[in-house]
Amino acid sequence: MSKGKLRFSKICLLAFVFNFIIPAVLTSRNFCVQAQEASKPKLTFSTHVRARYEFQNSFNQKFYGDNPGAGKANDGFLLGRLRMGLDWYPTKNIHVALWGQHAEVWDYALSDNDFYNKTFERINHPQKDRLELYETYIDVKDILDSGLGFKAGRQKIAYGDNRVFGPGEWGNSGRWIWDAAKLSWVFNRGFVDVFYGQTMLHEVNSFSLNHRHGYESLAVYGHFELLEKPLKLVFEPMAFTKKDDHPNYAGEVNKTADNLDSWYVGAHLKASMKGWDLEGTYLKEEGDFAKDDIDAYGYHAMLAYTFPTAWKPRLGISYSYASGDSNPKDGKNETFHEAFGAKDKMYGRMNLFSWSNLEDLEASLTVKPRNWLTIKGEVHQFSLADRHDGWSLNKKLYRDPTGASGSDVGKEIDILATLTYFKNHTLMAGFGHFWPDEFAENVASHKQATWAFLQWEYKFKSVIF
Numbered sequence: 263m264s265k266g267k268l269r270f271s272k273i274c275l276l277a278f279v280f281n282f283i284i285p286a287v288l289t290s291r292n293f294c295v296q297a298q299e300a301s302k303p304k305l306t307f308s309t310h311v312r313a314r315y316e317f318q319n320s321f322n323q324k325f326y327g328d329n330p331g332a333g334k335a336n337d338g339f340l341l342g343r344l345r346m347g348l349d350w351y352p353t354k355n356i357h358v359a360l361w362g363q364h365a366e367v368w369d370y371a372l373s374d375n376d377f378y379n380k381t382f383e384r385i386n387h388p389q390k391d392r393l394e395l396y397e398t399y400i401d402v403k404d405i406l407d408s409g410l411g412f413k414a415g416r417q418k419i420a421y422g423d424n425r426v427f428g429p430g431e432w433g434n435s436g437r438w439i440w441d442a443a444k445l446s447w448v449f450n451r452g453f454v455d456v457f458y459g460q461t462m463l464h465e466v467n468s469f470s471l472n473h474r475h476g477y478e479s480l481a482v483y484g485h486f487e488l489l490e491k492p493l494k495l496v497f498e499p500m501a502f503t504k505k506d507d508h509p510n511y512a513g514e515v516n517k518t519a520d521n522l523d524s525w526y527v528g529a530h531l532k533a534s535m536k537g538w539d540l541e542g543t544y545l546k547e548e549g550d551f552a553k554d555d556i557d558a559y560g561y562h563a564m565l566a567y568t569f570p571t572a573w574k575p576r577l578g579i580s581y582s583y584a585s586g587d588s589n590p591k592d593g594k595n596e597t598f599h600e601a602f603g604a605k606d607k608m609y610g611r612m613n614l615f616s617w618s619n620l621e622d623l624e625a626s627l628t629v630k631p632r633n634w635l636t637i638k639g640e641v642h643q644f645s646l647a648d649r650h651d652g653w654s655l656n657k658k659l660y661r662d663p664t665g666a667s668g669s670d671v672g673k674e675i676d677i678l679a680t681l682t683y684f685k686n687h688t689l690m691a692g693f694g695h696f697w698p699d700e701f702a703e704n705v706a707s708h709k710q711a712t713w714a715f716l717q718w719e720y721k722f723k724s725v726i727f
């Protein structure tokens with residue numbers, strides 16, 4: 263579909279929403295009655311403020327060690343984010359949101375141009391995006407008691423444990439934000455969503471209303487609560503595309519520039535019983551990466567037990583896998599490309615890894631000494647799924663196609679504390695340390711890396727009427 267057609271179809275969709283559905287819903291008797299009955303606020307104004315100071319020693323967003331290709335070996339910077347918005351609920355089942363976001367970073371050693379993305383042909387900044395449109399949508403639920411609804415506009419899309427679709431809130435500019443139209447069918451014990459959307463890019467100083475998006479996706483996601491008690495079992499099958507129609511991709515052998523046309527199919531499963539939690543995700547990826555065939559897969563499995571004692575200790579083990587490419591010259595792309603998920607709370611808190619060419623063995627312990635205090639510690643052992651493929655921190659630079667540099671990348675420990683003692687305020691502090699193994703030492707550096715942060719978050723909502 264051409265850009266013009268796409269824009270045209272979006273405009274048609276908006277016109278349809280405003281011209282047909284809203285009046286139809288508002289004049290429906292059912293909704294008028296509900297509107298009279300509702301005593302909940304109709305219009306609210308909210309403010310979310312977040313500030314975080316981070317210190318990175320011997321690594322940054324793109325490089326590992328004391329000789330980074332950009333930025334400094336040791337960097338300390340302040341991140342600030344302001345989100346403000348109006349939420350209007352004309353009836354119980356209609357929600358209209360209009361929000362803005364301003365994301366800024368001070369004292370950052372990496373420049374804006376260090377985040378120039380050749381594939382997207384512009385800057386896509388993970389920390390900085392000024393005066394932007396944030397969540398702005400219309401959400402209509404349960405039209406005429408049918409369980410059917412839709413949500414159209416700029417929105418976050420998240421399911422399950424956020425691994426496949428998740429906003430990625432840790433990054434200051436908010437990683438995956440969608441311009442999408444979603445149809446939902448909610449039934450007794452589950453829902454099915456179908457949506458088409460495009461992900462926004464974070465260009466620092468340009469407003470993103472008519473901008474070039476990153477990826478586009480057509481997706482179907484189901485959520486089925488199969489069992490309730492004593493075993494709770496949730497099954498979530500999914501299938502979706504991840505496409506970029508711009509010819510900025512090149513294959514391994516045939517370098518003719520072409521587009522990305524991939525699709526995924528898989529499922530997420532969650533089971534809980536008597537303090538035990540079991541969770542698993544499997545995702546198969548196929549399609550075309552320029553002239554190469556994609557043949558990749560990823561999965562994750564987690565088992566945790568929460569002790570019914572003081573401090574509620576929760577002990578967990580988890581294993582994440584994402585396939586890597588075994589031969590850079592066979593015209594076959596076996597690297598699993600992460601979908602649209604979060605990675606902040608996964609694959610180590612220092613964010614040295616993504617769900618791509620990865621083996622991550624993790625053990626964690628969470629305790630709650632007070633109901634307002636949570637402390638989590640985790641240890642990781644990271645390896646490459648395939649030693650001929652690159653390290654996701656910087657795939658092109660940290661890669662040894664011969665495989666001679668080994669596959670063990672390193673070990674990491676993280677300790678995080680979250681404090682919610684003060685109403686509307688959340689304080690977080692954290693520390694991480696990384697020990698490089700053979701692969702990181704060979705392709706990057708022998709140096710150990712350290713990370714620390716302190717974060718304050720404030721959320722306030724006031725009722726206008």
Ligand SMILES: [Ca+2]
Pocket residue numbers: 391392394463464465466467468469470
């Ligand atoms: Ca922007």
Ligand SMILES: [Ca+2]
Pocket residue numbers: 514587588589590591592593594595596
């Ligand atoms: Ca290959």
